[in-house]
Amino acid sequence: MFIGNVEVKGLARLAPMAGISNAAYRIIARECGSALTTSEEIDATGLTRKNSKTRYDIAKYLPEEKPIALQILGSNAETLVPGAQWLQDRGADIIDLNMGCPVPKITKTGRGSAMMRDVKKTSEILKAMRKVITVPFTIKIRSGWDQEHLNAVEVSKMAEDIGVDAITVHPRTRAQRFTGLSTWDMIAQVVDAVSIPITGNGDVKSMSDARKMQMATGCQSVMIGRAAIGKPWIFDETFEDLSPEDKYDYQTRVIDRHMPLIMEHFPEKVGLIQMQRHLSWYAGGRDRVRSFRVELFATRTYDEARSVFDRYWESVNPAVSKQPHLVAV
Ligand SMILES: Cc1cc2nc3c(=O)[nH]c(=O)nc-3n(C[C@H](O)[C@H](O)[C@H](O)COP(=O)(O)O)c2cc1C
Structure with missing residues (x-):
């Protein structure tokens, strides 16, 4: 699959996980067979305030990781636009916007999955970001805010219209956080609704699960999160034998x-x-x-x-x- 001009070689890849998928672990996952990796979330306010931990620890990547996607987290164009610009200037091959984080500390400031609530406002932010982002621009979403607001399809269509290059769908609501099972059918609905590449995510525990998800939903790529913690060899098909x-x-x-x-x-x-x-x-x-x-x-x-x-x-x-x-x- 290609995201813009960046080739994603292989079906499965390490999901962004704060405090876990840093440069050292991303290298390990890549060496075990993960396709393109994405950084953990990088706070846009920290970037614009020149916070050195945000800029030089959390956003750190190593030359051998390229091509690399760097993920930004924020709630407004005032920080997301210069933040994305800074990551791009630092060599990001893809800028990914976190629109899925369910943690209350994050959503109460309008970040993460809270961005799925006000689609009009978010579309203005995406437009402003798209204007400055010259590398491929992707978003990572959930199925919606809660069971009464399942709007992944609406958000995906809006993002495609604005020129977003690819979308990752973790089909749980913000309210579910990490409980229950993800509903892969929502990934299929997004795949059917847009023509940009979709990465499916949620409860994949092996490469054979990844293939099942691809077959069931038509997604082009699969992200593996929790099942890769302490088991980077999950990406190596030969390991189980x-x-x-x-x-x-x-x-x-x-x-x-x-x-x-x-x-x-x-x-x-x-x-x-x-x-x-x-x-x-x-x-x-x-x-x-x-x-x-x-x-x-x-x-x-x-x-x-x-x-x-x-x-x-x-x-x-x-x-x-x-x-x-x-x-x-
Ligand atoms: C500890 C932890 C940290 C996470 N941090 C991020 C993050 O920084 N950015 C993001 O988009 N998703 C984050 N996620 C969500 C994962 O990327 C993924 O969407 C979720 O875990 C579902 O996939 P899984 O069932 O394979 O774990 C995090 C998940 C966990 C468990």
């Missing part, structure tokens, strides 16, 4: 690549939290994971966190646990 030993080796290689990326690209205070969270997710579903997590989150340095993890990881190595126990005589 590996033996337990080979899966473990694959996972070890991914973790050994991910941790130095965190150490290189975050100051230790922030990086340690990232390291702990990701190591904790990588351990998910294994033996004694609870006590491991308690020990991991009590660490105070990269070295401590890594050595707690390494000890735990070795103890769950399927090759080691298969060896007969040696009895000292």
